[in-house]
Each structure stands twice: as C-alpha cells, then as structure tokens.
Amino acid sequence: MKCSSVGWVVAMAFMFEHQDDEPEDDDEAEEPTRSLSPKEVTGLLRELLDADSDVRLQAARQLGDAKATKAVAPLLKLLSDPERDVRVEAIKALAKIGDPQVVPQFAQLAQEKDNTVRYWVMWGLGVLGGADGVPILAQGAVDKEEPVARAAAEALGLIRDPRAAIPLVQALDIKNEAFHQKAIEALIEIGEPSVEPLLPLLSRTEVTPQLAAVIALGELGDRRAVDPLLSLLDEKEEFLRREAARALGLIGDPRATDLLLAALAEKSKLVRATAAEALGRLGDPRAIEPLIGVLQGSGWEVSWKAAAALKEFGDIRSAEPLLKGLEKVPVPRTSDGSVSFLEEYLYRSPDVPLGVALAVSLGIRIASRIRSQLSTISAAEKRLWPMNFAAAATEALCAIQDLPVAKLLIPALQKGNPFVRIAAARALGERGDPSAIAPLIDRLKESSVDVRRNIIAALGKFGEAAVELLLQVLTHKDMQVRSGAAEALGIICDKRAVTPLIAALKDKQWEVRRSAAEALGNIGDPRAVEPLNAIRMEKSREVRSAVRTALEQIEG
Numbered sequence: 001m002k003c004s005s006v007g008w009v010v011a012m013a014f015m016f017e018h019q020d021d022e023p024e025d026d027d028e029a030e031e032p033t034r035s036l037s038p039k040e041v042t043g044l045l046r047e048l049l050d051a052d053s054d055v056r057l058q059a060a061r062q063l064g065d066a067k068a069t070k071a072v073a074p075l076l077k078l079l080s081d082p083e084r085d086v087r088v089e090a091i092k093a094l095a096k097i098g099d100p101q102v103v104p105q106f107a108q109l110a111q112e113k114d115n116t117v118r119y120w121v122m123w124g125l126g127v128l129g130g131a132d133g134v135p136i137l138a139q140g141a142v143d144k145e146e147p148v149a150r151a152a153a154e155a156l157g158l159i160r161d162p163r164a165a166i167p168l169v170q171a172l173d174i175k176n177e178a179f180h181q182k183a184i185e186a187l188i189e190i191g192e193p194s195v196e197p198l199l200p201l202l203s204r205t206e207v208t209p210q211l212a213a214v215i216a217l218g219e220l221g222d223r224r225a226v227d228p229l230l231s232l233l234d235e236k237e238e239f240l241r242r243e244a245a246r247a248l249g250l251i252g253d254p255r256a257t258d259l260l261l262a263a264l265a266e267k268s269k270l271v272r273a274t275a276a277e278a279l280g281r282l283g284d285p286r287a288i289e290p291l292i293g294v295l296q297g298s299g300w301e302v303s304w305k306a307a308a309a310l311k312e313f314g315d316i317r318s319a320e321p322l323l324k325g326l327e328k329v330p331v332p333r334t335s336d337g338s339v340s341f342l343e344e345y346l347y348r349s350p351d352v353p354l355g356v357a358l359a360v361s362l363g364i365r366i367a368s369r370i371r372s373q374l375s376t377i378s379a380a381e382k383r384l385w386p387m388n389f390a391a392a393a394t395e396a397l398c399a400i401q402d403l404p405v406a407k408l409l410i411p412a413l414q415k416g417n418p419f420v421r422i423a424a425a426r427a428l429g430e431r432g433d434p435s436a437i438a439p440l441i442d443r444l445k446e447s448s449v450d451v452r453r454n455i456i457a458a459l460g461k462f463g464e465a466a467v468e469l470l471l472q473v474l475t476h477k478d479m480q481v482r483s484g485a486a487e488a489l490g491i492i493c494d495k496r497a498v499t500p501l502i503a504a505l506k507d508k509q510w511e512v513r514r515s516a517a518e519a520l521g522n523i524g525d526p527r528a529v530e531p532l533n534a535i536r537m538e539k540s541r542e543v544r545s546a547v548r549t550a551l552e553q554i555e556g
Contacts, residue, residue: 036066048074053083060086064093072099079105088120095124103132110136115145122148126155134159138167141183142174149179157186162193169197172209180212188219195222202228211243218247226253233259241266242274249278257284264290272298273305280309288315295321296328300385307392314399319408322393326420329390394423398430405433413443421446422454429458437466441473444484456484460491467494474500482507483515490519498523502531510540517543521550529554 036044047059048071060078063071071093078090091109094102103125110121122140125133133155140152149171156164168183168190187194194216201213202225214232217225225247232244245263248256256278263275276294279287291306295318298306303325310318403409405428412424421443428436440459446452459466470485470492486504489497497519504516513535520528532547532554 036062036068041066041068041070044068045071045074048078053081053086056081056083057086057089060089060093064089064096067097069097069099072097072102076102076105079109084114084117087117091117091120091124095127098128100128100130100132103128103130103136106133107136110140115143115148118143118145118148119151122151122155126151126158129159131159131161131163134161134163138164138171141167141171141179146179149174150182153179153182153186157182157189160190162190165190165194166197169194169201169209169213172201172212173206180208184212184216184219187216191220192222195220195224199225199228202232207237207240211240214240214243214247218243218250221251223251223253226251226255230256230259233263238268238271242268242271245271245274245278249274249281252282254282254284257282257286261287261290264294269299269302273301276302276305276309280305280312283312285313285315288313288317292318292321295325300389301382304385304389304392307389307396311392311396311399314396314401316400316402318396319400319403322397323408323412323415323420323423326390326393326423327415327417329386329417329419331418390419390423394419394426397423397427400427403427403431405431405436410436410439413439418448418451421448421451425451425454425458429454429461432462434462434465437462437469441466441469441481441485444473444481445478446480452480452484456487456491459484459488463492464494467492467496471497471500474504479509479512482512483509486512486515486519490515490522493523495523495525498525498527502528505531505535510543513538513540513543514546517546517550521546521553524554526554 041063044059044063047055048063050056050059056078060071060075063075075090075094075097079087079094081087081090087109091106094106106121106125109117112118112121118140122137125137137152137156137159141149141156143149143152153168153171156168165187168187172180172183187198198213198217198220201209202217204210204213214229217229229244229248229251232240233248235241235244241263245260248260260275260279260282264272264279266272266275272294276291279291288310291309294306295303295310307322307325310322397403409424409428409431412420413428415421415424425440425443428440437459440455443455444452446455459470466488470489473481473485474489476482476485482504486501489501501516501520501523505513505520507513507516517532517535520532529551532551536544536547536551538544538547
C-alpha cells in the first residue's frame with residue numbers, strides 16, 4: 001500500500017529549505033536505453049582512459065545508458081578516479097548496468113568523505129536492488145548528511161528486504177525530519193516484517209520515533225498494533241491522540257469503536273475530526289447518530305470528516321442534516337463580489353490531509369523559518385475546510401440509496417445556497433427518478449455556471465428518458481435553458497436530437513450555437529457534416545472552434 005498524504009508538511013518544507021544540499025540529478029537515469037555497436041563500445045572504452053575528465057565522464061555516461069556489460073571492469077577502475085564527478089558517473093553507470101559484483105566497491109565508496117559520492121552510492125544500491133546492499137544502506141540510513149540518509153531509506157524501501165526493517169526503525173531516533181518521511185515509506189513498503197520492530201516504539205517517550213511508529217503501523221494495517229494504539233487515545237499530546245485515532249481507522253479493528261466514539265467529544269477539533277474519519281472506515285452503524293450530531297457546530301474540519309464518514313454508511317437519517325449543513329457553507333466570492341465556486345475546491349478529494357498538528361509535532365526541533373511556512377500552510381488549509389465539507393456532504397448525499405426525491409431533493413434545487421443546489425442536482429442524477437427531469441430542466445436558467453454544469457451532468461445521466469423534454473426546450477425563450485438542453489443532449493447522444501440540434505446551429509445566441517455544435521460532434525451523426533460546414537466561418541471564435549472539433553469527431 002502506498003503511503004498516504006498524512007502530514008509530510010514539515011518534511012517537504014525542510015527539503016525546500018535545504019534543497020541546495022541535495023546532489024543535483026540530471027535526469028539521465030530516466031533516459032531510455034540506447035544500444036551501441038561493438039565499434040562504438042570499443043571507442044568509448046578507450047575514452048574512459050582519456051586525460052580529459054569531461055571525456056571520461058561522457059564516456060561513462062553513454063556506456064551506462066547503453067548498459068554495456070563489457071564496460072564493468074573499466075568502470076570499476078573509474079571508481080578511484082581523482083575527479084569526483086567522474087566517480088559519480090561511474091557509480092551511476094555501474095548501477096544501470098546492474099552487475100552485482102560492484103557491491104563491495106560501492107561499500108568502500110560509502111565511507112568516502114564526499115557526501116555527494118555517498119548519496120549516489122545509496123541511489124546506486126537502490127537501482128541494483130540486491131539484498132547484498134542492505135547492510136551498506138542500513139549504515140547510510142544514519143548518515144549525518146540528510147540527503148544521504150534519505151536516499152538510503154528510499155533505496156531500502158525499493159529493495160524491500162526484511163533485514164532492512166530493524167536498521168530503519170533504529171534510525172528513527174536521529175533528528176532528521178526529511179529522513180523520517182522516507183524511512184516510514186520504506187517500512188511500509190517492506191510490509192509485515194516491519195511490524196515487530198515498530199511495536200516497541202509506541203511506548204517510547206521520545207516524540208519522533210513514537211509518532212513515526214503510529215503512522216507506519218496504521219498504514220501497515222496489522223492488528224497487533226491495536227491495543228497499544230488504543231492506549232495512546234489517552235495521551236496528553238493532541239497529535240498523538242489524533243494520529244492514533246487515524247491509525248486505528250486504517251487498521252479497521254472493531255475494538256476501537258467505543259473509544260473513537262468517545263473521542264468525538266474531545267476538546268481538540270483535530271482529534272474529533274480524525275476520530276470521525278476513523279469511524280467511517282470502521283463502518284460500525286453505532287457511529288451514525290454521533291456523526292450526525294457533529295455535523296454542525298463543531299468546526300468545518302470536524303463537519304467535513306463527519307460528512308465523509310457518513311458517506312460510508314449511506315443512511316437516510318443523515319440526509320436532512322447534510323442539506324442543512326450545506327446551507328451554511330460560506331460562498332467564496334471574487335474581488336468584485338461575484339460568486340465564484342472554483343470547482344477544484346468543490347470537488348477536492350476528501351483525503352486532503354489535516355496534517356498540520358502532525359507536522360508541528362515532527363518539527364519540534366526545526367528552524368523558525370519553517371515554522372512560519374507551517375503557519376501559512378495551516379491558514380490555507382483552514383480556508384478550504386468549508387469547501388471540503390461541501391464536497392464530502394455532496395458525495396454523502398449521493399451515496400444514500402433511498403433518498404426521498406420529491407420531499408428533499410427537488411425542493412433543494414430552489415434553495416438559496418448554491419452548494420445545496422449542486423448537491424441536490426448531483427443526487428438527483430444518481431437516483432435516476434424520472435420525476436426529477438422536468439424540475440432539473442427548469443433550473444437550467446441558473447445564473448451560476450457551476451450549478452448549471454451539475455444540472456446538465458445530472459440530466460445526462462437520465463439517458464433517453466430525458467430526451468423528449470430536452471428537445472422541447474431547445475426553443476425555450478431563455479438562452480441558458482436552450483444551451484443547457486443542447487449540452488445535455490450531447491451527453492446522452494440520442495440520434496433523435498440530431499435534426500433539432502442542426503436547427504439550433506442557427507440560434508441567435510452564440511452560446512447555443514456552440515453547445516449545439518459540441519453536441520452534434522459527440523453524437524457523431526454524418527447528417528450534421530453539411531450544416532456544420534455551413535457555419536465554419538461564422539464570426540464567433542468559440543463557435544468556429546466547436547465546429548472544427550465536431551467535424552473532426554464525425555469525419556475522423
């Protein structure tokens with residue numbers, strides 16, 4: 001399982017602050033293999049002996065890219081070249097060629113004073129991927145230079161050798177925040193052998209290794225961690241309680257339900273939010289009413305996670321509270337005061353991390369400038385929490401199978417808050433109740449682009465059941481309705497719409513003509529070719545672009 005985006009805020013900030021310390025990768029490891037003729041190989045082997053270090057370097061690079069096995073012995077000699085850059089290029093080339101006999105020589109280079117050489121040794125051992133490199137990498141994991149330690153941890157994760165688990169766990173004691181990220185990811189990649197070495201860290205008093213163990217064990221999902229994680233729910237440190245709750249949710253052991261329900265009454269909003277998220281993962285129906293209870297008045301971060309958790313249950317009891325919560329979501333506005341939804345906010349994944357507390361905990365010893373960066377990140381996340389709630393609540397409503405369409409959803413299309421109207425439209429599309437078609441069409445006159453887009457998408461999900469009514473409104477007096485109907489017909493792709501859409505190509509409003517052209521392109525009927533060609537030179541650039549695309553779709 002890949003490591004989730006839990007809270008690597010400090011690690012990333014630290015890397016940005018110290019990015020000049022990282023050896024520069026010129027991306028040649030990503031270049032495709034280029035075969036060389038025997039004559040070319042012979043010439044490059046001679047160049048490895050050239051007096052000019054640049055010539056030696058370029059020859060080593062080309063031989064490595066070509067994976068020329070004949071070059072192994074000469075390249076091994078270059079590992080003692082007086083020029084550091086040549087030695088580095090020889091390390092890269094040998095790693096790409098993949099001959100395991102180079103490991104002893106790499107072990108010697110791992111003792112070099114030059115941290116750039118040590119970094120590329122760790123990288124090379126990761127590329128080689130053999131178990132023989134594990135002892136060298138284990139030593140590299142505690143290197144005093146952060147980039148070297150991080151490269152070693154990443155390589156250990158690639159090799160996934162069980163022997164790497166213990167040295168990686170031991171290395172978590174070092175005060176190196178960026179290394180912790182790679183070490184945790186490596187332990188997760190190694191899998192089950194990491195569990196036993198990690199478990200004792202849960203009872204440690206030192207923050208960094210204890211927190212790292214909580215994160216890793218949660219991702220590993222091993223039930224042996226449940227009891228010690230449950231005890232951490234009583235910890236005085238907020239971040240430990242929060243991450244323990246999250247880990248318990250990931251593991252999915254029902255023993256955690258009662259304590260997580262109690263955590264919904266925690267003083268800390270972040271702990272309550274994580275407990276709500278964990279309860280959604282556990283899926284115990286006893287959590288439904290308590291989660292509904294924290295939907296309002298608990299802070300947007302808690303409401304967001306509670307809404308996301310309720311999606312997992314799809315229970316009808318949550319419908320009205322979710323709609324009421326949506327009514328209170330503040331509508332983002334542009335500088336001129338107009339409504340702007342910014343769809344990338346509205347449809348953000350509910351997995352966006354609440355990792356600020358975790359980041360602060362990992363960053364106890366970091367520089368004040370990074371703390372300033374954390375404050376900025378925290379403020380940015382907080383501004384997004386209401387939007388994340390809107391997205392999660394909408395998804396939760398769509399997951400309720402027996403929603404009363406006439407009682408709840410159709411009336412919600414008229415509500416003042418646009419988030420409610422969007423949620424209602426999407427849920428109506430999911431339900432597929434034909435009684436919703438006419439009310440949805442009526443709302444195509446919406447002024448909000450975002451609401452209209454969701455209504456059109458919902459109508460498209462009704463398929464042929466909506467075609468007749470949509471055809472009727474292609475001549476509606478409201479331009480927005482005509483344009484939206486054309487878009488919806490383009491989603492449905494019913495051939496009955498071809499002739500009416502061809503007629504709509506002559507509409508007086510360019511928005512309708514564009515929508516009609518796009519719809520005809522989607523349907524792909526050759527009857528539209530001649531009418532589309534007739535308006536290829538029309539004055540609206542948007543229409544001309546839609547016509548060109550439609551003709552390409554139809555004619556191929």
